[in-house]
Amino acid sequence: MEDKDDLYMEDIPGVKEALQNNDTAAAAAKIEKNLKQQNNIALNIAITGESGSGKSTFVNAFRGMSDDEDSLSAPTGVTETTLEVTPYPHPNYPNVMLWDLPGIGTTKFPAKKYLKLVGFQKFDFFIIISDTCFRENDVKLAQEIQKMKKNFYFVRSKIDNNMRAERRKKDFNKEETLKVIRDDCVQRLGGLGFESPQVFLVSSFELHLYDFNLLHETLDRELPSKKRDALLFVMPNINPEIIRKKKKTLKLRLYWLATLSAAGAAVPLPGLSIAVDAALLVGAVTHYVYAFGLDIPSLQRLSDRTGVSYTDLHAVIISPLAAAEITKELLQKVMTQVGRTASLIAAEEAFRFIPFIGIPVAMGLSFTTTYKVLNVILSELAEDAEKVFEKALGQ
CATH class of the missing domain: 3.40.50.300 (P-loop containing nucleotide triphosphate hydrolases)
Incomplete structure (x- = not known):
């Protein structure tokens, strides 16, 4: 079991109260606003x-x-x-x-x-x-x-x-x-x-x-x-410790990203949860790629500074999300490679339309799917960042 500190970042005011009152729309709005503010702090x-x-x-x-x-x-x-x-x-x-x-x-x-x-x-x-x-x-x-x-x-x-x-x-x-x-x-x-x-x-x-x-x-x-x-x-990324700090900090946000996904599953409209998750995942994964310096311009700049060719840096990368444009289609392809993800998404869509018990079950499945997928992607990108660091510095 993961330590609580690995799951929760600081509480977002009003979210717990909104969830307790079954006001998922209000909870989602507060989470989304908070995450946007965090990414735009001057x-x-x-x-x-x-x-x-x-x-x-x-x-x-x-x-x-x-x-x-x-x-x-x-x-x-x-x-x-x-x-x-x-x-x-x-x-x-x-x-x-x-x-x-x-x-x-x-x-x-x-x-x-x-x-x-x-x-x-x-x-x-x-x-x-x-x-x-x-x-x-x-x-x-x-x-x-x-x-x-x-x-x-x-x-x-x-x-x-x-x-x-x-x-x-x-x-x-x-x-x-x-x-x-x-x-x-x-x-x-x-x-x-x-x-x-x-x-x-x-x-x-x-x-x-x-x-x-x-x-x-x-x-x-x-x-x-x-x-x-x-x-x-x-x-x-001047040393592996910097990369690990980035991974830890990004992981602290997973709980709220997964909660935001679950809020989308609470509305019984066909395909809504999948649409919410797709937009959510694109934004989160793009942030991961930028933070680890695994986007194409960052890798090219690293190549220019170190003299190690872009081709050699790219060769050590495993994740298909690194050095790529993050799109819904690419993420859907990657998600199918994460164990049981497709079946969880299908189950979530089915449960959302079952009276009384359907919505809570769908929310739980959406939370689990989003958390699991982002956690796997985050770990893979962090590993790639360390490999690129080692290659760039000849270690």
Whole structure:
């Protein structure tokens, strides 16, 4: 038996009462509204720092894009390329916006007026980036952000460059080198008057290395609960643990998706439940595919970033739903391959028209079918995501 925490996400206000009063239409409306709200929670992330620190490259990496991919990428270069406050939506989840901010301390954006000029109110948190050492402007910015009761995080970028240079030394030690870089950043920030700073060492070209995962864990811990899922689903699959977190979070929603399906079975109209389930499943499975980065554009972007061909990445995928357009027809085909699903659907349709006992039985069958199908699909897509991750990174 599955643990209760694996079946239920937080209660949706009014749903239990509506179900107890046999008002399935009201229950369905509340569930559907809640699920839509969850998938559209806005998250605005500000990326800032001095010019040339690698802000735009970090924005692109966070969104799973290459610097030179296309017009959707943030422009990069050896000179200051961000001249305005520029929003970059995540390609799969436009509710998550990364804002590439102009370098602090430029003529147009002086340090003293920086937060006001960039419109700090709209941002959920700030990531302050430096590619060498954090300077006085970075500390001033952090202190001003702190006064505004916003969160900020110091990211030391281009760590891959430092590591390549240090590897030439005879006595190179990876962990010791990273410790020296981190300690130097912390000491410099302390010397500028900043107390107990936490610094994350990041390579935008190798997010699976160094501190990017630690940065995500910190953000996940400090963000409001309603914002955490929005962040999680846009996170690049930098390790298997990220994939498992996505699977667990998506699984928490299965109970309400199945309940919504059961509500459709409560109305005695021919074919209505099947129509409700089809639309429900298309939306849910599309979300799964996007979250795991298994849609065609995401796989192509991963290929561009890692140098592993799209064909090789696709070859390890098992689920027919990955790298495919999710349609009702495709889902119906997949559902027939899940044990006893077809017979359960047929039984549900038959029971709906039996007086008195028919509707409750049909609702139970609809709940069971939807939960079972989505659970199987979710598990298969999570497994494919791990295989793609391993292939992309040559593990």
